[in-house]
Amino acid sequence: MVIVEQGISDVRERSLLRSMFEARKHVFVDLLKWDVPVLDGRFEVDQFDDRDAYYIIVADEDDRHLGSARLLRTDRPHILGTLFPELCNGDAPGGPDILEITRFCLSRNQNAADRRRTRDRLVSALVRFALDRNIRTFTGVAEMNWLQQILAFGWDCRPLGPPRLLDCGMIGALAITIGPGTPALLAGNGIWEDEELTAIHWPEAA
Amino acid sequence: MFNRVEAFVRDVRELKTEEALAEALGDVSLDLGFRYFALTHHVDVRQDGASIRLHNYPTGWAEWFDDQKLGTADPVHRASHLTSVGFAWSRLEEMISLTPRDQHILALAKKEGIGDGFTIPAHVPGEAHGSCSFATVAGEKINEDQLPLAQLVGAFAFEAARRMGRLRDPCPPLPRLTDRQRECVIWAARGKSDWEISQILGVSHETVIQHLKQARERYGVGKRTLLAVHALFDGTIAFFDVLRR
Numbered sequence: 332m333v334i335v336e337q338g339i340s341d342v343r344e345r346s347l348l349r350s351m352f353e354a355r356k357h358v359f360v361d362l363l364k365w366d367v368p369v370l371d372g373r374f375e376v377d378q379f380d381d382r383d384a385y386y387i388i389v390a391d392e393d394d395r396h397l398g399s400a401r402l403l404r405t406d407r408p409h410i411l412g413t414l415f416p417e418l419c420n421g422d423a424p425g426g427p428d429i430l431e432i433t434r435f436c437l438s439r440n441q442n443a444a445d446r447r448r449t450r451d452r453l454v455s456a457l458v459r460f461a462l463d464r465n466i467r468t469f470t471g472v473a474e475m476n477w478l479q480q481i482l483a484f485g486w487d488c489r490p491l492g493p494p495r496l497l498d499c500g501m502i503g504a505l506a507i508t509i510g511p512g513t514p515a516l517l518a519g520n521g522i523w524e525d526e527e528l529t530a531i532h533w534p535e536a537a
Numbered sequence: 538m539f540n541r542v543e544a545f546v547r548d549v550r551e552l553k554t555e556e557a558l559a560e561a562l563g564d565v566s567l568d569l570g571f572r573y574f575a576l577t578h579h580v581d582v583r584q585d586g587a588s589i590r591l592h593n594y595p596t597g598w599a600e601w602f603d604d605q606k607l608g609t610a611d612p613v614h615r616a617s618h619l620t621s622v623g624f625a626w627s628r629l630e631e632m633i634s635l636t637p638r639d640q641h642i643l644a645l646a647k648k649e650g651i652g653d654g655f656t657i658p659a660h661v662p663g664e665a666h667g668s669c670s671f672a673t674v675a676g677e678k679i680n681e682d683q684l685p686l687a688q689l690v691g692a693f694a695f696e697a698a699r700r701m702g703r704l705r706d707p708c709p710p711l712p713r714l715t716d717r718q719r720e721c722v723i724w725a726a727r728g729k730s731d732w733e734i735s736q737i738l739g740v741s742h743e744t745v746i747q748h749l750k751q752a753r754e755r756y757g758v759g760k761r762t763l764l765a766v767h768a769l770f771d772g773t774i775a776f777f778d779v780l781r782r
Contacts, residue, residue: 420539442719443772447663475688476621482696483661489546490693493539494685501622501688519703 332390333456335530338382350396351388352376354438362439365499379403379410379433387460387528389452397441398449400457401434405470409433411491411504415472418504420492424470432457432471432507454484455517455524461509463528468506475501485520486513541568542686549697558701559591562669562694566593569687570680571671573651576691577614578659578667578698588667589698598649612639617658617668623688625679626654626672653679657691661699663771669695712755714773721748726765726779 334347352374359365359375370376385402403409405425410433412423435453437446461469473481475494482488487508494503517523545565552558558576566574575592592599616624616632629635629643654672669691673679714722717738724734731749735742749761756767768774 420543442778443663443775444713444719447772475623475692478689478692479621479659479661479695482692483664483699485700487550489543490539490689493542494688496685501685503685503689 332392333452333526333528334386334388334390335460335528336386336388337530338384347388347390347394347396348386349374351386351399351436352380354396354399355434355436357439358436359434379408383407385430385460387453387456389449389456396438397445398437398453399434400432400436400453402457402460402469403431403433405429405431411470411472415502415504418472418492418495418502423504424468424491424506428466429468429470430461430466432469435471451522452524452526454522455514456526456528458486458509458513458517458523459525459528462511462513466509468508470504470506472502472504474499475503478503478505481505483520484522485516487516538568538683538686541565542689545690546693549693552697553701555589555591555698555701558694558697559593562591562690563593565690566671569671569683569690570673570677571655571687572674572677573654573672574670575672576667576669576694576698578695578702589702591698594651595649598646598651612642613654613656613670614668617656618666620658621660623655623657623684623691625684626656647675650675652677655679655684655687657688657695659692659695667695667698712767712771712773714752714755714768715748718748718752718755719768719774721745722752722765722768723774723778725749725761726769726774 336348352370355375356369356373359367360369367375367377380401383404386399387402388399389397391397405412405423406427409423409431411418411431412425416423437449437453441449457469460466470491487510489506489508491504491506494501514523514525542565545561548561549558552561562574562576566572573592573594575594576589578589612629612633612635613626616629619632624632626643635643652673652675654670656668656670658666658668660666671687671691720738721734724737729737731745732742735745738745749764752768753759753761753764756764758764758767765774765779769776769779
């Protein structure tokens with residue numbers, strides 16, 4: 332099942348969100364050694380995990396996290412615009428039809444074949460979400476050692492500026508154009524899995 | 538100069554032929570201060586010869602290189618398996634131990650007029666691997682400021698080559714193993730015999746023989762060593778599975 336959540340008030344209130352923040356801690360803190368805050372020694376939660384963040388979560392039948400990504404609005408503070416503006420050749424792209432993909436995360440307790448399938452479902456769900464909500468562009472900050480894989484999904488990517496060598500490695504900013512033709516581009520690379528997205532926990536329209 | 542790279546990325550999406558890609562890559566290389574480029578792409582290890590190699594090296598060097606069948610013995614190629622971001626050839630010595638033959642190859646390249654180089658490895662797990670290299674004319678130094686841009690150009694050029702390769706030879710679907718077959722392959726990769734695996738998994742000796750036989754058939758290989766190597770390459774099993782204690 333692919334689940335869409337918007338906003339968090341208390342990460343401990345729902346088991347799926349809990350398992351997602353735990354998986355993020357395992358991946359980004361324990362494995363990749365990112366210097367990001369950890370809550371209660373178990374959950375990786377930062378200042379962008381707020382009521383405006385979207386979470387796309389691939390879950391197993393027991394409602395446990397397999398993979399997830401966080402989407403941030405770019406008309407509000409987000410990672411590229413706030414933390415890494417120097418990665419863009421001009422201003423960081425921002426607007427109501429642009430979302431930033433952050434914290435792309437696959438649970439570590441899957442074998443390689445299952446991880447690949449979770450990855451494909453997650454990438455497909457991101458594109459489905461964008462198409463359903465008229466999002467035309469994803470932006471993102473990526474370590475250069477992921478660049479080749481991101482390009483190999485087959486979708487339409489372009490760099491936003493020259494990569495830079497920082498303490499955390501060489502990182503760069505990308506934009507991905509999403510349109511009606513994107514599913515076919517993913518399908519050409521064996522990535523596309525069309526699944527219905529289940530929205531949970533939508534707040535009252537403000 | 539970033540605008541130049543943006544234009545390259547835009548143009549390369551529309552290119553249909555390897556010749557057009559080579560021309561575009563040659564042009565952008567010059568703008569980044571490199572006289573030479575070489576892009577190699579091995580589409581699929583299971584298919585002989587289905588690879589793309591584009592370059593504008595001096596004719597003499599390329600012929601000698603091919604005559605010696607240096608493709609995979611090339612020290613730059615070997616080093617490219619050790620990293621996922623670009624490296625300067627001046628760092629080769631720190632990355633791999635250079636044999637006398639490697640030193641000889643590097644000296645010959647220099648004699649043919651090839652100077653400093655920068656190689657961007659390209660790995661798509663389970664599928665394609667290769668690299669994109671840029672080199673100066675012997676005697677000219679690399680412009681360090683351009684290396685991040687060379688990194689981008691290399692990655693996008695490689696993806697364009699990969700797309701062309703797929704159009705020409707669509708990848709056959711990956712063999713899929715059952716969970717039990719996979720477990721047997723992991724133990725086989727760790728050097729266990731069929732009988733030992735049967736004791737570890739608590740199944741009959743004959744069952745393990747059948748699992749591994751079927752796994753070899755799915756990969757079209759006859760030996761358990763090759764089975765393990767193929768399963769590692771396409772990610773059906775991970776190095777971590779095999780090496781952890």
